[in-house]
Amino acid sequence: MIKNLSPQSRLRTKATSLLASTVLLSSAVSFTVHAQTEQQQALYDIAKNVSAENIEKDITTLVNFGTRHTLSETESDTRGIGAARRWIKSEFDKISAACGGCLEVYYQSEVISGEKRIPDPVEVVSVIAIQRGTTDPDRYVIMSGDIDSRVSDVMDFTSDSPGANDNASGVAGTLEAARVLSKHKFNGSIVYAALAGEEQGLFGGRIMAKQAKEDGWRIKAVLNNDMIGNIEGVNGVINNTTARIFAEGTRVTETEKEARMRRFTGGEVDSPSRNLARYIDKIADKYIENLDTMVIYRLDRFGRGGHHRPFNDLGYPGIRIMETNENYTRQHQDLRVEDGIAYGDTLDGVNFDYAAKLTGLNAVSLAA
Secondary structure (H helix, E strand, O other), rough: OOHHOHHHHHHHHHHHHHHHHHHHHHHHHHHHHHHHHHHHHHHHHHHOOOOOHHHHHHHHHHHHHOOOOOOOOOOOOOEEEEHHHHHHHHHHHHHHHOOOOOOOEEEEEEEEOOOOOOOEEEEEEEEEEEEOOOOOEEEEEEEEEOHHHHHHOOOOOOEEEHHOOOOHHHHHHHHHHHHOOOOOOOOOOEEEEEEOOOOOOOOOHHHHHHHHHHHOOEEEEEEEEEEOOOOOOOOOOOOOOOOEEEEOOOOOOOOOHHHHHHHOOHHHHHOOHHHHHHHHHHHHHHOOOOOOOEEEEOOOOOOOOOOOOOHHHHOOOOOEEOOOOOOOHHHHOOOOEEEEEEEEOOOOHHOOOHHHHHHHHHHHHHHO
């Protein structure tokens, strides 16, 4: 027994034990560093695997449906929002088949009527795909884009409304993120959502957020992508190296007690949505080449809205990712030429490499 050893023997035993502990600790640190390095490389690879070519093809397909107005044709296979949503579902189904059925793909709908922009009964149908987590499937992060499009008159559901940037770019990005991330496994669940009814009143987001609340989803992040393809602003600035992240401050669901605490702690800057935005900003700095994101401390642009808002309204952390320099001649416009200016949201106003860059930002943020 050790107590019968000589002082010299006990010293040698302690030294041997210390050396063994040091070796074990060194091995553990080395393993941790190696694991972290592998994880970081995987995130770099996810960003690089996003395909601008795929995004271009998907935006082109969506534009070719003529119009995707919420009130538009649903029976045709070539025109209108019905054809568009069926095609989106078929793409999610293909992605799922390629990963051995790793996605749960379904329509989510509700009949809306009596609203200013939907006066008569209309079924608002979104397309949802869920990639279930392996160890914590009840924890969700969501990436979304909007299916529908519009022209100058928000009630005009027959005129051509290509909606290339607003918001075929967001849907194409969501599809491409699903293609890339479905090749990996994650602890939590990832939801890819093509939401409908945005231009008529954020109805797809309202329906999804309400259902998530009823089902008890633990939503940790909602990344709403609305216009992620334009680099040329109406101000003449052309820039493919920046993007904006809009994030609200105080939660609309804040209680009186929480408001008192916030007043004395300055917590309005530390809201869940703003923490999420700052995290994505950090991801951009580390993993996305030549991209500087700017966190904007507002829910959205002045007088505008997006599909993250219905989730914010129920207390979920949600942000909007979009281009920096907007071109208003390409937003919500009838197709026309006036005074030498071409109006309308057409394919030539989309930079596909830039859309791929912002899609990569989404994909890495969801994976990290």
